[in-house]
Amino acid sequence: MIEIKNLTKDYGGHIAVDDISFVVNDCEILGFLGPNGAGKSTAMNIITGYLSATKGSVSVNGYDVLEQPIEVKQEIGYLPELPPLYLDMTVKEYLNFVFDLKKVKLPKGPHIEEICKLVGIKDVYHRLIKNLSKGYRQRVGIAQALIGNPKVIILDEPTVGLDPKQIIEIRNLVRMLGKNHTVILSSHILSEIQAVCDRVIIINKGKIVADDTPKNLSNNLSNDLSLSVVFEGEKEEIIKALKQVNGIKTIDFVKEKDGECEFNIEPRAGYDIRKQLFDTASLNNFAILKMSSNSLALEDIFLRLTDESYSAEAIKRSLKTKKDKEEK
Amino acid sequence: MGAIIKRELKEYFTLPLGYVALAVLLYFTGDYYSQKFYSGRADIAYVFSCMLFVILFVVPLITMRMLSEEKHQKTDQLLLTSPTSITSIVLGKFFAAIIYFLIFDFVLLILFLAYYIFGASPDFMVFLGNSIGFILIVAALISIGEFISALTESQIVAGLCGFAVSFMLLFVENAANYTKNDIVLKVTSWLSFSQRFSNFSEGIFDVANFVFFLSITAAFLFLTIRVIDVRRWA
Numbered sequence: 001m002i003e004i005k006n007l008t009k010d011y012g013g014h015i016a017v018d019d020i021s022f023v024v025n026d027c028e029i030l031g032f033l034g035p036n037g038a039g040k041s042t043a044m045n046i047i048t049g050y051l052s053a054t055k056g057s058v059s060v061n062g063y064d065v066l067e068q069p070i071e072v073k074q075e076i077g078y079l080p081e082l083p084p085l086y087l088d089m090t091v092k093e094y095l096n097f098v099f100d101l102k103k104v105k106l107p108k109g110p111h112i113e114e115i116c117k118l119v120g121i122k123d124v125y126h127r128l129i130k131n132l133s134k135g136y137r138q139r140v141g142i143a144q145a146l147i148g149n150p151k152v153i154i155l156d157e158p159t160v161g162l163d164p165k166q167i168i169e170i171r172n173l174v175r176m177l178g179k180n181h182t183v184i185l186s187s188h189i190l191s192e193i194q195a196v197c198d199r200v201i202i203i204n205k206g207k208i209v210a211d212d213t214p215k216n217l218s219n220n221l222s223n224d225l226s227l228s229v230v231f232e233g234e235k236e237e238i239i240k241a242l243k244q245v246n247g248i249k250t251i252d253f254v255k256e257k258d259g260e261c262e263f264n265i266e267p268r269a270g271y272d273i274r275k276q277l278f279d280t281a282s283l284n285n286f287a288i289l290k291m292s293s294n295s296l297a298l299e300d301i302f303l304r305l306t307d308e309s310y311s312a313e314a315i316k317r318s319l320k321t322k323k324d325k326e327e328k
Numbered sequence: 329m330g331a332i333i334k335r336e337l338k339e340y341f342t343l344p345l346g347y348v349a350l351a352v353l354l355y356f357t358g359d360y361y362s363q364k365f366y367s368g369r370a371d372i373a374y375v376f377s378c379m380l381f382v383i384l385f386v387v388p389l390i391t392m393r394m395l396s397e398e399k400h401q402k403t404d405q406l407l408l409t410s411p412t413s414i415t416s417i418v419l420g421k422f423f424a425a426i427i428y429f430l431i432f433d434f435v436l437l438i439l440f441l442a443y444y445i446f447g448a449s450p451d452f453m454v455f456l457g458n459s460i461g462f463i464l465i466v467a468a469l470i471s472i473g474e475f476i477s478a479l480t481e482s483q484i485v486a487g488l489c490g491f492a493v494s495f496m497l498l499f500v501e502n503a504a505n506y507t508k509n510d511i512v513l514k515v516t517s518w519l520s521f522s523q524r525f526s527n528f529s530e531g532i533f534d535v536a537n538f539v540f541f542l543s544i545t546a547a548f549l550f551l552t553i554r555v556i557d558v559r560r561w562a
Contacts, residue, residue, distance in 0.1 A: 011562070048409040052560045073411040084406035086335075088342055100331035101410045144406065 001026055002047065002152060002182065007056035009042050009206075016042040018206035019056070026151075029178035031197030031214075032186035033302065039206040040186040041081050044156050047184070048078040060152055074102075077150035081157055083141025087130040091121060091140055094129060095147065104148040112147070119143045120169065134161040142170070152182045159192060171196050190302055202302060226266035227293050228254075229277060233286030235261050241284045247271030260289060332412075332420025333427070340428055345393075349386050353432050356382045361439055370448035372440050373529045376458040380522060383429075383466060384498060388490030390428065391473025394421050395556070396486045408560075418474065418552045425470045426463070433459050453531045461528025464541035465521050469494050471548035478555045498522050 002024040009017040017039040024030050032040050045051040047058050049069050057064060063071040086094055095112050104111070116122045119139045124132055129140060138161055145153055158174070159167045174196050177183055187193050193200055194214045202210040202217075210217055231238050235256055242251050247268050254262040267273045274291065281288045340346030360378040364371045398404040407417050440455045473490040480486050501523060504516035517523055524537045 045405075050405055050409050050560065054561075070411045070413065073409055076409065078405070078409045080402060080405040080409075082402045082405075084401070084403040086339075086403055087401070088339065089335075093338070097331055097335050098406070098410075100334070101407070101412060103411060 001061060002184070003057075003059045004043075004047070005057045007043065007046060007058065008054050009039070009046060009051065010054040015206055017046070017053075020203070020206070020208055021056075022201060022208065022211060024182055024184060026182055027178065027180060028199060029174065029183045029185065029197045031193035031200045032184060032203065033188065033190065033193050033200055034186075034203040035188060038203045040203060041156055042206075043203070044078070044154055044184065044186060045080070048076055048154055049073055050078075050080075074148075075151050077145035077148065077153045079141045079145040079155045079158055081160075083137055083144070085129045085137055085140060085144075088128065090128050091116075091125050091132075094140065095143060098144050098147050102148045106149065111149075115143045115146045118146065118173065135163060135166050138162055139166075139170075142173075146177075150181075152184070153177055154184045156186050157188070158185065159187070159189070167192070226250075226252075226264045227274065227277070227291060228262065228264055229288060230260055230262045230290040231281060231286045232260055232289055233284075237284070238263070238286060241280050241286075242277075245273060245276050245280050247273045247276065329412075329416035329420040329423070332407075332417055333424045336421055336424030337427060340390075340424070345389065346428065349389050350428075350432060353379070353382060353386055354435060357432075357436065357439070370443040370450040372436070372443075372450065372455050373458055375436065375439070376462055377525070377529060379462070380465065380498065380525060383462075383469070384491065384494050387466060387469040387494060388473050388487045390425055391470055391477055391490055392483045392487035393477070394425070394474050394486075395478040395552070396480050396483050399481045400483075408556075414553050414556050418478075418549055418556070422467075422470060422474060422549060425474075426467060429463065429466045429470075433463060451531070454529075457528045457531040457533065460533075461525045461537075464528075464538070464545075465498075465525055468521070468541045468544040468548075469497075471545040471552070472497075475548045475552045475555070478552045 004023070005021050007017055007020045008015065020039075020043060032043070034040050042051065046053045047060070047065070049065050049072055052066070057066070058072075059065065060072045060075050063075065065072050086097075089097065092112075095115070096108070099108055099112060113122075116125060119142050121136060121139050121143060124136055124140075129137060132140065138158065142155065142158060145155065155174070159170050162170060171192065174183055174185060178196075178198070185193070185197065197214065200210070200212065200214050200217060201208055235253065238261055239251060239253070242248060242263070242265070248265055248271075249268045250264075250266045252264040252266075254264055256262075265273070265277070277291065278288060357375060357379060360375045364374055395404075398407065408414070436459070437455070440450070443450050469490075472493055473486070476489045476493065477483075477486040480489075497519065498521045501513075501516045501520040504512050507513070524540060527534050527537055
């Protein structure tokens, strides 16, 4: 279990992490999400003991990072943003060095071999790291984090630079590790977090702006969202009819094409207007050709939470362009 | 610490740097050695005192990448997040460099023993005194170089600064001779590495000289550890 309390990091006036608190339970896969410069890496560097916090405390499985750094570091396997590789070593030499460095008590040969198999670097085992492609280097970095079978694994953007097939492999690996490890994973790719994590923490400008499961996040923020409805009929008549419906906050006309009118209709908070829309339409004799709710994808939630200037208008626009794309 | 020493030594001899530096050392050693040898004198102290000038260039070459390169390549993140203390990282690198220079010292031992083969019988204590003095000076210079390397991310800067500081410490009394100030002369001759080395060179083991070099080494190793530790708080 990782407990983080009131963590603050002040780089001489620039506050990278601002009073963050959260708990990561055992065998949980936590996604750390945020735009570039949000403080993800700084937070991870503090948890792993690479940096010290200005204020606040971090404890890993009961050990305090400041007071028992060696014990904490023994519990953690860490892949930083740039994999810390010695380019002049072969993969074999490097992993053997890490094994010695971490003072691992497991049988050396079989343990390293098992990890190599797991991350798929067996065929480059005897090559110089300098000559490996970015994807392979990243995997060697992950292998390094797994050495010694630490209980907590922290991966800072583990899928950067990998091709789609490798990304899926790494995701599966993370999911598998999550069964008996605590995993913290950072990313700015939302689909990745959505696919792998049990829980998401969205961080922006050093502050936590959301902490929930991906599903709940998507649900909670979608309540007040608008419906997209396509009617068959005249624009003016439809608007006139819609104005009679109780519970509608705004009616936005989107476009008209071949006698089909599309509207974005936003209900007042707490109103479900779908049935009323249907009744109104049937009463006035214009058919509803399509009705869908503009539920927010994690991507939109992310934009919404991390950008103050991102007004409701802007969200609407982004939803619209997304829909246009889908239609194409 | 063992893992660090092993890796460093391996790196000396997988990168060309380790070989090149050793080749430079051995070239000059051979040169000074044979000068005296052909004039029929078994004078190992002369070789050592000349080599003092050469290691001025070689020690910064070895120490410049020690910590700066780790920082530059971000491999310090691996070292500092592994269950190893900063002390053992700094000491590991230090001892690896010491071992490297002991290899060189071993070559000098072979050259010294060669005198016996050719019928000369020089005093072994002279070799021992020179060796100990040499290694003590090297240790002090390595710790200074390591400290400078911890301060910067650039190898070149670390190398040049290391060279400048070593040069000053070795030959500070030469510059001081231009002033007639007694106090300046006293301080500089106290500080001068080469003056202290001349004691060892004659086979005199003065405790003050041991303490001097060992405290300089310890002080700069301590400072190196502090610099790395403090950087985490910045």
